[in-house]
Amino acid sequence: MNSTDLKELADLLKALGEFNRLSLVYELCQCAKPRNAMCLCECCSVDASVVSRHLKVLTQERVVKMEKKGRERIYSLNRTDVAERLRALADRIEG
Amino acid sequence: MNSTDLKELADLLKALGEFNRLSLVYELCQCAKPRNAMCLCECCSVDASVVSRHLKVLTQERVVKMEKKGRERIYSLNRTDVAERLRALADRIEG
DNA sequence: GACTTATTTGCGCATGTATGCAAATATTGG
DNA sequence: CCAATATTTGCATACATGCGCAAATAAGTC
DSSP states (O other): OHHHHHHHHHHHHHHTTTTTHHHHHHHHHSSSOOOOOHHHTTTTOOOOOHHHHHHHHHHHTTTTTEETHHHHHHHHHHHHHHHHHHHHHHHHHHO | OOOHHHEEEHHHHHHHSSSSHHHHHHHHHTTTSSSEHHHHHHHTTOHHHHHHHHHHHHHHHHHHEEEEEEEEEEEEEOOOHHHHHHHHHHHHOOO
């Protein structure tokens, strides 16, 4: 694995490795339907602006995908993609 | 999943989500035999003290285990344990 | 157009973290 | 005991990051 791929993987893990962001991911796990940011706000008790920034990070790392709908932004997990990347690491580590 | 478990998982991901630490993990992946810290130093071009601190973090998060051998510390991956924790997250995310 | 709601952005602040260097500690071998 | 090697720790520093608040933007509703 080259340095670029390693950095990309590290960035994914870093994005997931922050408590409130991981809380958002878990919240989205439990939702059959996508949620808007305000709704996600409730799961971690921080300001809306903070949630907005966390969701931006998660979007950049392709953990979630976003869709505009009127004045709302609807978020959903990239389930298979994230799961695959984590399993690839698990496989590599297990050897 | 309760808040404590979530924090523990976040801490694991944070430990893995730093470039040089992930490099150390990958280096240990490729070693059939455990390695001492000085040897691991070579894979990321940082000071020995930095590697020492990174290995401490990885040990605290149970990513690696350490064994004293003379004046050396021998490190090896907790392969199955880490792989299991990552797969559990992957399963959860995939839903 | 005025108002409301959803979200983002700018700013400042406080805290966390990665790093290097030098000194300290530990342990082995003469 | 002394020298050499491996590792840790204290300290300073630079930078990143999470946060809240207020203002700005975007888009629907009346």
